[in-house]
Amino acid sequence: MKLALIGVGHAGSRIVDRALERELETGRDLCNGNVLVFDTAADAFDDITHVPSDCQVRFGDIHPDVDADGVGGDPDLGVTVAREDVQELRRAFDAVDFNDVDGLLLVAGLGGGTGGGAGAVLLEELQAICDKPIYALGVLPEADEPDRCALTASRALQSFVEIADNVICFDNDAWRSTVSYTDTAESEADRPYDELDRTVVSHVLTAFGASESAAMTTAAENRIDASDITRTLETGGVSSIGRATLELDRSDDGRSWLPSWLPLPSWLEGDAVDGPADAAEVKRLVRRAIDSQLTLPCAVDSTYRVLVVLSGPPTAVSRKGFESARYWLEQETGTVEVLAGDEPRPDASTLTATVLLSTVTDVPRIDALQERGRTAAEAADESESGDAEFVW
């Protein structure tokens, strides 16, 4: 599926930049050059290297409350300045060829004033001018960020879900434990986002970019088309992605990659009978994809629709195993809407299963975020009644 990428705020812009880098690395062309990043801060685009400078849009900077740091984390200010500069934002969209893509993905840190506030306004604008699906990728803040970030994220999530056709979430908090965070972080401003951004981008690219790979020279047996992804996501709400990879052993004849569990073809090794291992291993891989860290940890059985893509050398995948894996997913997720497809990458040395869980509704992480958001809201109320201005 071709997706225009729109980054909003610091997190959004960086993740979009990473996505372009990853496109180059993997030969998967997701956006076809249809890319834009928006921010309110003066130094917003300093570390952006792949998004062309004429696709970088700074806005809101003439508003008296906006300084070099942008909206300073205030989502209401983010909304206000985006609305004031709406003509400028609309003009920026001229750079995107909506006919060249199957949909749009707006990326934002939901805890940020620009991402969470202006991001919602941009979603509204996009829905008004484009009849393709408009998805969002929303990054949730970490537990050790101030409660006001949780408040912003809770409020932004409501708007994003209402406006976008689906909001794929990435939980910074769940993933920070996977990177050696405290060792490298020297200050608040120096969180090791690179690692997290690489993770989110690789998940998004394998889920949405299946069938967009330049290395896909053979036709897929059952290709994942844009319509398959759109249909999976059309139930709306919040979604999560899981992924797992299996290293394949190079077979002795050097002709193809074979997983160690796949019995050798009979012309290679007598009359090898296929054991159940091949099927079991594919199933185990798919299982690992949803048992492993999801972009948004959630109760898997609260999912409404599922898309599963198996990406790797087609000679290494047991069809029966893949079918059993799909069936298992149906049992596990409790929905019959499970679409499955393969992405042939004949020369790959790995087999990857990517599972998109669309419309997950049991997400303890979001409940916790809302709880903290309320604490922040109450604190704000109190300081207001105490006549002191609430400082973002």
Add this chain to the structure above:
Amino acid sequence: MKLATIGVGNAGSKIIDRMLEFEDKTGRSLCRHVLVINSARTDLAKPDYVPEDRRILIGDTHKKAKGHGVGGDVEVGAEVAKHDIDEIRRAFDDVEIHEVDAIIVAAGLGGGTGSGAGPVVIEELQKMYDEPVYGLGILPGEYEGGRPALNAARSLQSFVQKVDNFIAFDNDAWRSRGQTIEEGYEQMNRELAVRIVTLLAAGEIDETDVAENAMDSSDIMRTLDTDGVSSIGYASTTISNDADDGLLNRFREDEKPVGDATDAAKIKGLVRRAVNSRLTIPCEVTSADRALIILSGPSELISRKGIESARQWLENEADTVDILAGDDPRPNASELSAVVLLSNVTETPRVDEIQSQAVDAQDKIAELEAAREEEINELITDEDDELDPVV
């Protein structure tokens, strides 16, 4: 028989392609007209034997398809076909329909395009022509899950209502452990192509060859004229073409002077093997309404007596007297094959299974849909609904 052959959707088109391959390799000319119809541009590029100008893309202007398929949604599949029906009709403009005896429409019933658009195409063809329209439908396997079962159960109803006969193929019965994704359905598709082409190509040369026993198109069409679901059985044996050993060597094995009795027994044995083999859809043979037996291969190998005793055997087995049997002379064939058509079989356990899986799926879908908006709303609002959205 001479056919206009139409594949709808991914599976349907692949099957048609394999039929063309098989007739090409065996020197048959069954498919006089070919067309593949799909909503996914990339799937249309797959066939090897279908000419470029005989592939049509439907739904490219539909909001939910846009040339990228219908996402397995049977409703959208039907919608895009209805919307583009003029284009489909136009594709038949250059089909000289009097040159064909019948039309066959192939589709996989578990997806969206074949299952949804297939019946729409058939309905249109029935309006346009007096010739019979047959369906060749692939039933999804159990492990494909609830949605494909639901699509198939619904589509099967539409197909069977609209066609003159529905030849079914059960993916589950043909599933095998060893296949990789690359081999995919290739082998199954070839097996199906062999059966369908061997059956329907019989009688294609009825004007030129006057073998007394030869099956002709009207016999096949008569057997198919039941409006029901059919299954095909098949068996073959290789004939050695080694000049030194003589043409009949392999078939006659080591018996020196072959008497008529042995030949007859072998023909009967072959037919028996065809019926007891894996059928395209497993069924209770006795539930068949009519049956047809065709022996395809060099005439000198096909004993008249053998055909007759095979027919009698099947009469018993299928518990019907409505059985036609004959041969399809293929002087240069490297195989002698028997193909048996069981027409209007009513006891097919797999269809019942799909239906019950479909009912469960439909209930599940309704249950989830009823709760969806509420659950999303509960997720994005806090417990006491105190937090406001940003816009």
